[in-house]
Amino acid sequence: MEPRCPVVIDPNGHDIHAEGSRIHANGPISRIELPGGVLAWSVTGHDAASAVLTDRRFSKDPRKHWDDFLAGKVGEDFPLIGWVLMENLTTAYGTDHSRLRKPCANAFTPRRVEAMRPRVEQHTAALLDELAAGAPGEVVDIKSRFAHTLPSRVICELFGVPEEDRLEMLRGGEVNSDTTISPEESAANFARWHQQMLDFVEAKRRAPGTDLTSDLIATMDQPDGLSPDEIVGTLHIMLATGTEPVKNLIGNAVAALLTRPDQRKLVEDGSASWDDLIDETLRAEAPVAHLPFRFAVEDVTVGGVTIAKGDPVLINFAAVGRDPGAHEGPAEFDVTRPDKDNLSFGAGIYRCIGQSLARLEAQVALPALFERFPGITLAVDAEDLRPQGTFIMNGLDTVPVRLQ
Ligand code: HEM
Numbered sequence: 001m002e003p004r005c006p007v008v009i010d011p012n013g014h015d016i017h018a019e020g021s022r023i024h025a026n027g028p029i030s031r032i033e034l035p036g037g038v039l040a041w042s043v044t045g046h047d048a049a050s051a052v053l054t055d056r057r058f059s060k061d062p063r064k065h066w067d068d069f070l071a072g073k074v075g076e077d078f079p080l081i082g083w084v085l086m087e088n089l090t091t092a093y094g095t096d097h098s099r100l101r102k103p104c105a106n107a108f109t110p111r112r113v114e115a116m117r118p119r120v121e122q123h124t125a126a127l128l129d130e131l132a133a134g135a136p137g138e139v140v141d142i143k144s145r146f147a148h149t150l151p152s153r154v155i156c157e158l159f160g161v162p163e164e165d166r167l168e169m170l171r172g173g174e175v176n177s178d179t180t181i182s183p184e185e186s187a188a189n190f191a192r193w194h195q196q197m198l199d200f201v202e203a204k205r206r207a208p209g210t211d212l213t214s215d216l217i218a219t220m221d222q223p224d225g226l227s228p229d230e231i232v233g234t235l236h237i238m239l240a241t242g243t244e245p246v247k248n249l250i251g252n253a254v255a256a257l258l259t260r261p262d263q264r265k266l267v268e269d270g271s272a273s274w275d276d277l278i279d280e281t282l283r284a285e286a287p288v289a290h291l292p293f294r295f296a297v298e299d300v301t302v303g304g305v306t307i308a309k310g311d312p313v314l315i316n317f318a319a320v321g322r323d324p325g326a327h328e329g330p331a332e333f334d335v336t337r338p339d340k341d342n343l344s345f346g347a348g349i350y351r352c353i354g355q356s357l358a359r360l361e362a363q364v365a366l367p368a369l370f371e372r373f374p375g376i377t378l379a380v381d382a383e384d385l386r387p388q389g390t391f392i393m394n395g396l397d398t399v400p401v402r403l404q
Pocket of ligand 1: 053089090101104108155237238241242243245246249286287288291292317344345346347349350351352353354355357358
């Protein structure tokens, strides 16, 4: 079948940067075809993204503002249906959004997150001890064994998820980000994941603890409090976003240093800081690649195009960080570049709630890993590193290393 617009998105995310360049060649905001034949706009320009992210005429609520979805033209066979059906602050608009955002945002203010530093350091040290106990020369996937385990332990502990349930509850979020699975698998995963969360909330209701899930449950009795479904929706997003993009930030930063000896030297000898590495990774390898949805509430002219009321829009953060109009030699990974500014945590009223926590985790994890294992090397050739298999996240499938 003839594609209906110049760039048809690859569900496997084989090369999201090359794809981002192709989309950008058609303009900072241009048409794309998503898997399932759904037409959308992709925003790849830095200024255009900034404008869309801060414009209240874009909603995040498909149930109110995505005309094709409301007309029944987007069905269960759309591979991103999990992100559409999910009811939480990422799919809410206006006062619904602010009511859902407030209890979470309050828990992740920079001051509260800074108070978590000692605990993040403890988790990091424990994980490094586990890694050090391995056989010398053993090949270890640092993504699954460290970049994933650190944020997942932190977020599960904050929300009081018992250890025995963690694997399953986090797995639901991982599968939801996999754009290569069939729509049936995606729907079945979402149903299973949702039920697990319902059971968990019910258990917490009966036996509250000193965790954020119990705090959310306590709001149920207040006038603007959350309903049980809204608590489940909030857990979906907090557990998934608390883990997935952070593991990609840490995994991508580690891979960037292990594949570029000059950059590693600059960071290790102090010519550039670990924060420089984090910012450059956020810019050049944005962990959230092509999400979340926006829907035009009315016809909006922005970035030289008119987006019709009801049209879906995706911010292509991976391409925005490499906009040649905003960055010199944008594909080059350079921790010393002065123009590392990025929008990889979003902007405006929907900006990432977990930004401070994600930064803290990376600030603790990265120097600790390289200081504990100064001989760490990649265990495969750089060209054998494979992408994760999704176009909505930007990460590597595995990062195999030798620690010593
Ligand atoms: C490197 C790690 C992370 C990156 C790159 C990232 C990126 C993003 C982006 C791009 C958005 C969308 C903003 C928008 O819609 O305009 C977002 C939203 C969000 N993030 Fe993060 N995130 C990260 C880590 C986290 C963590 C650790 C948490 C939880 C503790 C979190 C919780 C959220 C939530 C709840 C939202 C929805 C905000 C809203 O709709 O109002 N994120 N994030």
